[in-house]
Amino acid sequence: MTSGRAQLLRDMVRIRVVEETLADYYRDEQQMRTPTHFSIGQEATAVGVCAATTSQDLVFTAHRSHAPYLAKGGDLKAMVAELYGKQAGCAHGRGGSIHLVDRAVGFGGSAAILGEMIPVAVGAAWAFARSGRPRAVATFFGDGATEEGVFAESLNLASVHRVPVVFVCENNLYSISSPIGARQPAGSTIQDRAEAAGVTAARVDGNDVFAVYEAAQRALRHCREGNGPYLLELATYRWREHVGPGFDHGQDHGYRPVRETEAWMARCPIVRATEILREQHPDIDRTVAEWSAQYGDEIQRAVVYAKEQPFPDVDALLDGAYHPVPR
Amino acid sequence: MTSGRAQLLRDMVRIRVVEETLADYYRDEQQMRTPTHFSIGQEATAVGVCAATTSQDLVFTAHRSHAPYLAKGGDLKAMVAELYGKQAGCAHGRGGSIHLVDRAVGFGGSAAILGEMIPVAVGAAWAFARSGRPRAVATFFGDGATEEGVFAESLNLASVHRVPVVFVCENNLYSISSPIGARQPAGSTIQDRAEAAGVTAARVDGNDVFAVYEAAQRALRHCREGNGPYLLELATYRWREHVGPGFDHGQDHGYRPVRETEAWMARCPIVRATEILREQHPDIDRTVAEWSAQYGDEIQRAVVYAKEQPFPDVDALLDGAYHPVPR
Amino acid sequence: MRTLTYWQAISEATVQCMEADESIFIAGEGVDDIKGTFGTTKEAYARFGANRVIDVPNSENATAGFAVGAAACGLRPLLVHTRADFMFLALDPLVNLAAKWRYMYGGDKGGVPVVTRGVVGRGWGQGATHSQSPHATFAHYAGLYVAAPASPADAKGLLVQALTGDTPVVLVENRNLYPLTGEVPAGATAIPFGVGRIARRGADVTVVATSLMVHEAERAAVQLAEQGISVEVVDVRSLRPLDDRIICESVARTGRLVVADTSWARYGFTAEVAAVVAEHIPHALTAPIRRLALPDCPAPVSWPLEEAFHPGAGGIVEACLQLCGQAPGDLPALADVAAGFQGPY
Amino acid sequence: MRTLTYWQAISEATVQCMEADESIFIAGEGVDDIKGTFGTTKEAYARFGANRVIDVPNSENATAGFAVGAAACGLRPLLVHTRADFMFLALDPLVNLAAKWRYMYGGDKGGVPVVTRGVVGRGWGQGATHSQSPHATFAHYAGLYVAAPASPADAKGLLVQALTGDTPVVLVENRNLYPLTGEVPAGATAIPFGVGRIARRGADVTVVATSLMVHEAERAAVQLAEQGISVEVVDVRSLRPLDDRIICESVARTGRLVVADTSWARYGFTAEVAAVVAEHIPHALTAPIRRLALPDCPAPVSWPLEEAFHPGAGGIVEACLQLCGQAPGDLPALADVAAGFQGPY
Numbered sequence A, B: 001m002t003s004g005r006a007q008l009l010r011d012m013v014r015i016r017v018v019e020e021t022l023a024d025y026y027r028d029e030q031q032m033r034t035p036t037h038f039s040i041g042q043e044a045t046a047v048g049v050c051a052a053t054t055s056q057d058l059v060f061t062a063h064r065s066h067a068p069y070l071a072k073g074g075d076l077k078a079m080v081a082e083l084y085g086k087q088a089g090c091a092h093g094r095g096g097s098i099h100l101v102d103r104a105v106g107f108g109g110s111a112a113i114l115g116e117m118i119p120v121a122v123g124a125a126w127a128f129a130r131s132g133r134p135r136a137v138a139t140f141f142g143d144g145a146t147e148e149g150v151f152a153e154s155l156n157l158a159s160v161h162r163v164p165v166v167f168v169c170e171n172n173l174y175s176i177s178s179p180i181g182a183r184q185p186a187g188s189t190i191q192d193r194a195e196a197a198g199v200t201a202a203r204v205d206g207n208d209v210f211a212v213y214e215a216a217q218r219a220l221r222h223c224r225e226g227n228g229p230y231l232l233e234l235a236t237y238r239w240r241e242h243v244g245p246g247f248d249h250g251q252d253h254g255y256r257p258v259r260e261t262e263a264w265m266a267r268c269p270i271v272r273a274t275e276i277l278r279e280q281h282p283d284i285d286r287t288v289a290e291w292s293a294q295y296g297d298e299i300q301r302a303v304v305y306a307k308e309q310p311f312p313d314v315d316a317l318l319d320g321a322y323h324p325v326p327r
Numbered sequence C, D: 001m002r003t004l005t006y007w008q009a010i011s012e013a014t015v016q017c018m019e020a021d022e023s024i025f026i027a028g029e030g031v032d033d034i035k036g037t038f039g040t041t042k043e044a045y046a047r048f049g050a051n052r053v054i055d056v057p058n059s060e061n062a063t064a065g066f067a068v069g070a071a072a073c074g075l076r077p078l079l080v081h082t083r084a085d086f087m088f089l090a091l092d093p094l095v096n097l098a099a100k101w102r103y104m105y106g107g108d109k110g111g112v113p114v115v116t117r118g119v120v121g122r123g124w125g126q127g128a129t130h131s132q133s134p135h136a137t138f139a140h141y142a143g144l145y146v147a148a149p150a151s152p153a154d155a156k157g158l159l160v161q162a163l164t165g166d167t168p169v170v171l172v173e174n175r176n177l178y179p180l181t182g183e184v185p186a187g188a189t190a191i192p193f194g195v196g197r198i199a200r201r202g203a204d205v206t207v208v209a210t211s212l213m214v215h216e217a218e219r220a221a222v223q224l225a226e227q228g229i230s231v232e233v234v235d236v237r238s239l240r241p242l243d244d245r246i247i248c249e250s251v252a253r254t255g256r257l258v259v260a261d262t263s264w265a266r267y268g269f270t271a272e273v274a275a276v277v278a279e280h281i282p283h284a285l286t287a288p289i290r291r292l293a294l295p296d297c298p299a300p301v302s303w304p305l306e307e308a309f310h311p312g313a314g315g316i317v318e319a320c321l322q323l324c325g326q327a328p329g330d331l332p333a334l335a336d337v338a339a340g341f342q343g344p345y
């Protein structure tokens, strides 16, 4: 069972299992000392988009970085070691959860200042376009980041220079505890803002991995064919608290109705993809269970590995801030 | 002949005469040591919008400040003295051409960092709205300023909080020597971007003072009635160089075709308003000539006044940077 | 006198000032949320509601400009950033507009008293862009006041001064101070900017510090006292205006100076304090000055690196011993103030 | 050796580097226009065209981020701001991203060698937001190099170094230097960051200066020589890394220090240089140090105020005389370097 569609489901299952396991360790042992933004519930956006990229394409993200990193093929052990602050981490423990990177697979980096990576992706894509090769760049960010001026500046810049970049907005309706309605006007969408900047755009159900995948293929083709940038607005929802391992809707955090969260959880992207695939693959549930077990093992091993790894050498604290000064 | 429409023409004539006179002095005597952005050719935008405001409304502007300052009723002598760097200047010589202010008539200030005054106007208008009085704010800026992220941020902020602010974009097609086509995507307009942010917007011929006036009235009414912000995109054209007194289209500056400039000069807002009024006022040309003479005298007197005024006291260099520190 | 935590003192100052002056409002991302900016805006929101405690979009630049406009029309905005690092995006309106407004428009009209609170300091692995202390950047540009209160009483008094004064103010609050307790006057009494405080009297070395480092200096002083070294700790309280006199008077007495800060040394707080002494009383120095600041790299996440990165009491002890010509010896390691931090963020 | 103006030296460095390395491109508002950023980008545009000399929208933040992305993909962006004041809008991507990139992603992968040129300095009434020199702000944050060349040769050599190195760089150019001439090597030879230069040898007072102030110091030195005072002028060339050694060696010889800068004193260049001396050789000082910097107000427009506001040779003369215990006397007033500026802007 290795059809393309099944692979999308499989990738989501892997990310879910990895993140849930990490969340447990994070909460129970508090050994990962890095603020961590889980994508649990949002796996379809990362998987659908990254699956549509080639190994030559680059992906950048904001703080909610694990899922795109893994979906793009980032090294799991290096990610977990990074969360544990170890030298074996993908950023040698300097960066943490919010600064994942794996250039070998085309994961260009994640950053935690809202909107900061959006123009970076435009610049990277522009560099690609200059080289004449049909490479593209995708950049993930949340609904909240679209309020940063740099988002509008980047749309405009990419549009004027017809840069092959896909802006991927994971609209999960919240910026920490602020609902989108308190931050953006009703009656207009992020898609609208992109289109008004001359950027082709589409809104897609971000919990439907197949729909995301197809939309991302269209978007990337559009870019590769020299038609300029594309924006995908993907409606989705995070299940856990903004930062950290816990659920918060059951607690008295008051910012989102329990019913809303539960309704979105009922629209779990993994469950949905499973249901869709069940017609063709009647034994899909067993397969998913096998995958879960397999990835459960993988992440447990990655955690063991990460814990065993040494911390960075304190004497090397300054290393890498600068290239050696020629004197 | 004091009909409302004639008054609009008259205000334009005054600004034109003042600016042309100042440009001559500026060039010939080089005593005004302050970078100066003339609005010659763009008078209809300032006059049309400001005439629609009440004395309770506030106006803010960017660097192209003289015309809105005068249209709003700013003190001419204080402006000229400011350009000459005198203590009698509206900013006591501290601010110069780009920092005009006259709160007594509702001119809130001008500033030279692109886009900077746009959110300021939103904040001022929000303060008005809180006070419950039907006051509104208008903020002038160029097409180039709409590329600054703060413009998009301000549209969104004003839209979400339904702030009574009129965004007045004087689209003169250039940012210094960069044509708008090199900076913004073809096929979408500034109006489009405003609407995508939930801001009601209209595009109006910015060289037709009557059209601008009516549009501004609509916009201000919209604001006062609590319907939130409004954007006016006013197509216009500056005749002179970006900064400084000279014409540059005849010289080999290469950035805008001589034909283009001449075509726009043929659409002079003063000539157009004169023609429209001629039907009702057959002796309009004589009247305009009288006004010109009258304002010619006024500006000459203002220049004489400004020159006679003392410079600020050098010993007072630090005064006003801080309130005295209580110690 | 009653005892409050640092965050309670800020909350109390805010509420009292808002009660006394209807023109004050709070704006910031999430200021209305259940955590209420480390508790500091929670009571204000409960008392004054969404009309005066305003959640804003993620638009730091426009929000600061908005505040300038509101201030120009008679309101008193109190802006809050849960990480001061985000204030780089608001630097233009604060430094190019708010700081210059009063002067640029003549110097005799109203200013724009925008008060901005920025939270600084480490948590657990906040990393390179979520733990910086940009106070020196704001203090370099004339036109603003910049303060970094170290005690609950100062947190209250300086905020009261900010909310009742006419000059735009940037207040830097180290998040590790929020749980600290101290005596705080019940009334809304202002503490003027530009007046430092002797946090501890001593005779052998002066440690000039700001914000969190005042506490690190005090802990260092306790240990050093056991070694027979008497440390004077000067808390400058505000960086602009800076109380040159209190610094110089102390150094004139002790002859030795250590400056401690939570930002980088170059072009920072430690540089300015050293310069003040070199400008006024270099001859009083019996030893070179020492600067305790961040090493010249971005903040790392991994905790052993993070521990090594952030200066603390231990480094101050070492510097003082060295200035007094004593060997470091094997004193017990001092836990930093921030070591009390209970994660996970 | 040939003589070039400062702007020609910058242009030549740019063109030579762009010829040698196809990955270099220029981006900035109006870099392609007929004036070519005070002439500095004109030849590059003529030679390499719009594909490599790119006019960008008025979006300083996104443009800097764009440059970071391009650099991360192997290109070498050279960003140009006709006023460094606009760089406040680009501070976040430069300080929170470019400066930290290499370290934050592990320290062993590539950096993002974004080079940013910012024009500083007064013209005629440029005013509060168009004449600032924000070098200290950029130099405070670890991860960037910051330089402020004073001579045509350094303008070329430091730009060559920037365009061939791996670290992001901010170069500050005082517009009043553009017409100055000096000998400039024909080849594209790099001058390393962190190495200062003795601009003039002297024995009685050291003036440490940067950018335009080096020239003001040299003019002051000429006049002082006539008074029998021998002034050593140290041009630091780069602010980060800063050549502590050359500063200390000079002050160790002269015992007297004046620091001169075109920005404010507090938390600025003058503070850092003073601190370096206080940190290493305070005992060498035979007199308090003096700082020549902007008075603590925004830049005024009115020309008598502007004259009084900007520090120049006259102030340096006075400070040196005072340090050497001589009365100011009635020396002829010295015209500043910028006094040669021909308006109107």
Ligand SMILES: Cc1ncc(C[n+]2csc(CCOP(=O)(O)OP(=O)(O)O)c2C)c(N)n1
Pocket (backbone or CB within 6 Å): A063, A064, A112, A113, A114, A141, A142, A143, A144, A145, A146, A170, A172, A174, A175, A176, A242, C029, C058, C060, C086, C089
């Ligand atoms: C410039 C800036 N402002 C504020 C923050 C604090 N912050 C971190 S994540 C976040 C919420 C972002 O919401 P969104 O972009 O929708 O992403 P989500 O967390 O929902 O995935 C905020 C406000 C920040 N990191 N950077």
Ligand SMILES: Cc1ncc(C[n+]2csc(CCOP(=O)(O)OP(=O)(O)O)c2C)c(N)n1
Pocket (backbone or CB within 6 Å): B037, B063, B064, B112, B113, B114, B141, B142, B143, B144, B145, B146, B170, B172, B174, B175, B176, B242, D029, D058, D060, D086, D089
């Ligand atoms: C933030 C910023 N970037 C760049 C500039 C330089 N600048 C001054 S005016 C101007 C052109 C602005 O064009 P536009 O907004 O259309 O106004 P116009 O001059 O055409 O009236 C530019 C780029 C500036 N003042 N501020």
Ligand SMILES: [Mg+2]
Pocket (backbone or CB within 6 Å): A142, A143, A144, A170, A171, A172, A173, A174, A175, A176
């Ligand atoms: Mg969100």
Ligand SMILES: [Mg+2]
Pocket (backbone or CB within 6 Å): B142, B143, B144, B170, B171, B172, B173, B174, B175, B176
């Ligand atoms: Mg324009």
